[in-house]
Amino acid sequence: MIYPENFEAKIRFDRVRELVKKQCLSSLGRDLVDAIQFSSSFNMVNRLVNETNEFKTICSDEDSFPLGYFIDVRQSLEKARIEGTYLELEELYNLKRSLESISAILRFFQNTEEKEYPYLKKLTGNVKMYPFIFDRINAIITKNGRIKDNASPALQQIRSSLIQKQSTISKRMQTLLRAAQKEGWVDQDVALSIRDGRAVIPIPSAHKRKIKGIVHDESATGKTSYIEPSEIVETNNEIRELEYAERREIIKILQEFTAQLRPYIGDLFKAFEFLAKMDFIRAKAMFAIQVKAVLPKMVKTPTALWEKAVHPLLYLTLQKEGRKVVPLSIEISDEQRMVLISGPNAGGKSVCLQSLGLMQYMFQCGLLVSMGEESKIGIFDNIFMDMGDEQSIENDLSTYSSHLMNMKHFLRHSNTNTMILIDEFGSGTEPALGGAIAESILDKLNRKKVRGVITTHYSGLKHFASEADGIENGAMLYDSHQMRPLFQLAVGKPGSSFAFEIARKIGLPEEILKDATEKIGEDHINFDKHLRDIVRDKRYWESKRDNIRKSDKRLNALVEQYDKELKEASKLRKEIIEKAKEEAAQLLNSANKSIEKTIREIKENKAEKERTREIRKEFEQVKIQLTEGELEEEERINKKIQKLKERSNKTKKEKAGDESKVPVTAKSKAQFNPDVIEKADLVKLDNQSAVGEVIEINKKTAVVAFGSILTSVKVNRLTKVSRSQVKKEEKTYNRTSSLIQEKISKRKLSFKADLDVRGMRGEEALQVVIDHIDDIIMLDVHEFRILHGTGGGILRQMIREYLQTVDLVQHFRDEKIQMGGAGITVVTME
Numbered sequence: 001m002i003y004p005e006n007f008e009a010k011i012r013f014d015r016v017r018e019l020v021k022k023q024c025l026s027s028l029g030r031d032l033v034d035a036i037q038f039s040s041s042f043n044m045v046n047r048l049v050n051e052t053n054e055f056k057t058i059c060s061d062e063d064s065f066p067l068g069y070f071i072d073v074r075q076s077l078e079k080a081r082i083e084g085t086y087l088e089l090e091e092l093y094n095l096k097r098s099l100e101s102i103s104a105i106l107r108f109f110q111n112t113e114e115k116e117y118p119y120l121k122k123l124t125g126n127v128k129m130y131p132f133i134f135d136r137i138n139a140i141i142t143k144n145g146r147i148k149d150n151a152s153p154a155l156q157q158i159r160s161s162l163i164q165k166q167s168t169i170s171k172r173m174q175t176l177l178r179a180a181q182k183e184g185w186v187d188q189d190v191a192l193s194i195r196d197g198r199a200v201i202p203i204p205s206a207h208k209r210k211i212k213g214i215v216h217d218e219s220a221t222g223k224t225s226y227i228e229p230s231e232i233v234e235t236n237n238e239i240r241e242l243e244y245a246e247r248r249e250i251i252k253i254l255q256e257f258t259a260q261l262r263p264y265i266g267d268l269f270k271a272f273e274f275l276a277k278m279d280f281i282r283a284k285a286m287f288a289i290q291v292k293a294v295l296p297k298m299v300k301t302p303t304a305l306w307e308k309a310v311h312p313l314l315y316l317t318l319q320k321e322g323r324k325v326v327p328l329s330i331e332i333s334d335e336q337r338m339v340l341i342s343g344p345n346a347g348g349k350s351v352c353l354q355s356l357g358l359m360q361y362m363f364q365c366g367l368l369v370s371m372g373e374e375s376k377i378g379i380f381d382n383i384f385m386d387m388g389d390e391q392s393i394e395n396d397l398s399t400y401s402s403h404l405m406n407m408k409h410f411l412r413h414s415n416t417n418t419m420i421l422i423d424e425f426g427s428g429t430e431p432a433l434g435g436a437i438a439e440s441i442l443d444k445l446n447r448k449k450v451r452g453v454i455t456t457h458y459s460g461l462k463h464f465a466s467e468a469d470g471i472e473n474g475a476m477l478y479d480s481h482q483m484r485p486l487f488q489l490a491v492g493k494p495g496s497s498f499a500f501e502i503a504r505k506i507g508l509p510e511e512i513l514k515d516a517t518e519k520i521g522e523d524h525i526n527f528d529k530h531l532r533d534i535v536r537d538k539r540y541w542e543s544k545r546d547n548i549r550k551s552d553k554r555l556n557a558l559v560e561q562y563d564k565e566l567k568e569a570s571k572l573r574k575e576i577i578e579k580a581k582e583e584a585a586q587l588l589n590s591a592n593k594s595i596e597k598t599i600r601e602i603k604e605n606k607a608e609k610e611r612t613r614e615i616r617k618e619f620e621q622v623k624i625q626l627t628e629g630e631l632e633e634e635e636r637i638n639k640k641i642q643k644l645k646e647r648s649n650k651t652k653k654e655k656a657g658d659e660s661k662v663p664v665t666a667k668s669k670a671q672f673n674p675d676v677i678e679k680a681d682l683v684k685l686d687n688q689s690a691v692g693e694v695i696e697i698n699k700k701t702a703v704v705a706f707g708s709i710l711t712s713v714k715v716n717r718l719t720k721v722s723r724s725q726v727k728k729e730e731k732t733y734n735r736t737s738s739l740i741q742e743k744i745s746k747r748k749l750s751f752k753a754d755l756d757v758r759g760m761r762g763e764e765a766l767q768v769v770i771d772h773i774d775d776i777i778m779l780d781v782h783e784f785r786i787l788h789g790t791g792g793g794i795l796r797q798m799i800r801e802y803l804q805t806v807d808l809v810q811h812f813r814d815e816k817i818q819m820g821g822a823g824i825t826v827v828t829m830e
Contacts, residue, residue, distance in 0.1 A: 029279030048366025068101030093145035293368035303378035343476030420452035753784035
């Protein structure tokens with residue numbers, strides 16, 4: 001049931017109907033658009049929207065579907081049912097073209113895959129096409145819609161005689177015209193003319209008596225007469241009789257064809273019903289493409305879990321202006337049956353209400369809707385709306401009385417499968433009384449578990465909604481700094497009307513606002529202020545959370561980059577070591593061969609001294625060549641170290657004599673002073689883990705060897721360490737590393753990759769997921785599942801929003817339907 005009677009006009013569905021009509025190719029489809037009706041049948045709505053969605057897929061390939069001629073010949077077929085009637089030539093031509101279009105559409109669906117368009121293919125089942133009809137029509141008319149000469153033997157004979165007679169007349173008339181021109185009765189540039197279907201000669205009226213014949217016409221000035229010569233009058237009469245005979249024969253042919261067609265008219269009507277549906281469904285699909293509408297997930301329960309819903313008419317209007325619509329996300333379910341929206345005037349409350357009514361009505365009329373594909377939409381038995389001014393002078397109804405009449409209807413006919421849409425609830429009368437009545441009505445509707453959306457400014461209703469089960473407060477957000485609405489719905493907190501702020505913006509005197517504050521009381525003003533503060537704080541913390549999420553994402557990117565570089569360095573190190581081993585093996589192999597060759601030559605020459613010396617000399621040269629490349633780098637480092645030692649010897653002489661004789665290792669063991677750094681001491685750079693040896697030291701600078709790397713650093717950046725401490729740290733590091741590796745191995749054996757967070761609160765579940773993903777990354781698990789359940793979808797949304805910020809998450813998706821569907825998220829790691 002839809003209430004009130006002008007419901008379509010209130011939600012602007014009449015405008016949607018007109019836009020769909022514009023997409024139709026013929027009156028066939030337009031008639032079905034006019035017949036669109038609301039349906040509460042799940043099966044019917046499911047069929048209608050799936051047909052439209054399949055045709056939307058077809059429309060994406062503009063050249064694939066045969067459009068042809070969508071011509072409405074139903075009136076002609078209805079006339080042909082009556083005995084004695086016949087189809088006119090134009091009607092027959094339209095029938096031919098439209099039947100060809102139907103055949104082309106049937107072939108299109110026959111040539112597609114079996115499961116490609118199941119709902120549309122089902123429509124082709126009742127369509128019957130008879131080749132006999134096509135053959136008979138093609139035998140009668142040409143491709144251009146003219147009767148063929150051979151449509152019947154009699155017609156062929158008549159037309160043959162006509163051509164012969166017309167040829168004879170043409171020749172004779174040309175002869176008479178030339179004779180008249182020769183006599184000077186007719187100008188040389190004059191040509192034959194036709195009057196009343198008969199050939200005539202245009203001749204000046206002064207000479208009209210010189211040609212015997214019948215005057216058929218005169219020019220407007222009377223200076224020219226059109227004469228049919230008497231000698232061709234009889235032939236023209238014969239032609240006229242043949243034309244009458246031709247017309248009678250054509251009618252006879254059409255009557256015979258119509259009589260043959262009459263038994264099949266019932267099946268032809270079904271074929272044209274199919275053509276009408278194709279035009280209608282195509283129009284709905286084209287409108288869906290125009291407003292970017294989709295087919296959301298459909299459920300049997302009265303549910304509306306909408307994500308990024310957009311009012312289609314508002315979208316088209318703002319698109320022309322180059323602006324974007326702010327999408328609407330709203331939930332109406334068993335837990336949250338009603339949403340009470342409050343907020344400033346012109347903030348979008350009524351648009352939100354109208355969007356809900358329009359798109360729900362569109363969907364249950366078989367149209368696709370503009371929202372996210374992940375949205376869920378259900379079926380309602382009733383949609384009731386109270387919106388706008390319904391006062392009536394004739395019925396003696398005021399605005400408030402009309403609202404109460406609507407409420408009476410709502411209370412009497414609503415149930416759990418009813419959607420109610422009430423705008424400015426409780427307005428129109430004394431605020432205290434109107435608010436009290438509205439609160440009682442809302443309580444009654446809530447106890448009946450009615451679904452819907454209500455807009456209001458009354459604080460009492462906001463308090464009631466915050467305490468009642470099944471009702472949630474909602475607010476249309478407003479930027480109090482720039483004093484402009486944001487057109488965003490936030491569910492969970494009531495909204496402020498911003499009455500005083502808007503009044504200040506308009507320029508109302510401050511003394512009036514001050515007086516109004518005193519009249520209404522500080523408590524009421526503070527309540528409204530607290531609501532604004534809550535909204536402001538919520539937006540602030542949401543922006544903070546977004547910034548933190550972005551920072552975490554950047555940090556994770558840096559960590560990933562460093563890990564990648566570390567892996568590449570480790571890989572490069574292994575490659576260098578492997579290459580060095582290969583070169584060493586080649587050097588060794590070459591040296592062995594040289595030694596064997598040397599021994600063999602010495603034996604062959606029986607140890608002749610001169611030859612032996614030559615062979616040894618050659619061997620030394622080979623040895624130098626083999627070791628030259630290997631020692632080149634070592635020699636460079638040794639030279640550097642030698643230079644540093646020579647420098648240190650100069651400073652060594654200044655020290656006490658006995659001290660220089662004491663071994664460095666013994667001295668360091670006996671007298672370890674962490675504050676004094678000397679040559680050969682072991683040091684760390686800025687408390688880092690790497691340990692180096694001091695090669696040379698000056699007053700403020702020291703040269704330290706970290707492995708094979710020499711570097712010059714300031715002394716104040718070095719920390720002296722004892723050799724025993726270094727050995728102890730090496731043992732501790734090796735032991736700790738093995739323990740960590742052992743713990744990781746044990747953790748892998750007992751670790752369960754899949755996670756169950758059902759029943760947890762949002763923040764609690766999110767923290768569990770964060771900890772679990774840390775373990776997943778540490779243990780290098782490729783894929784796991786998070787079981788969060790379906791419910792209202794809030795927990796799933798929170799988890800998936802976090803997963804989007806984790807860079808190591810490659811992708812995530814719903815589990816297969818038979819394995820749990822949308823209640824389980826399958827996560828794949830890189």
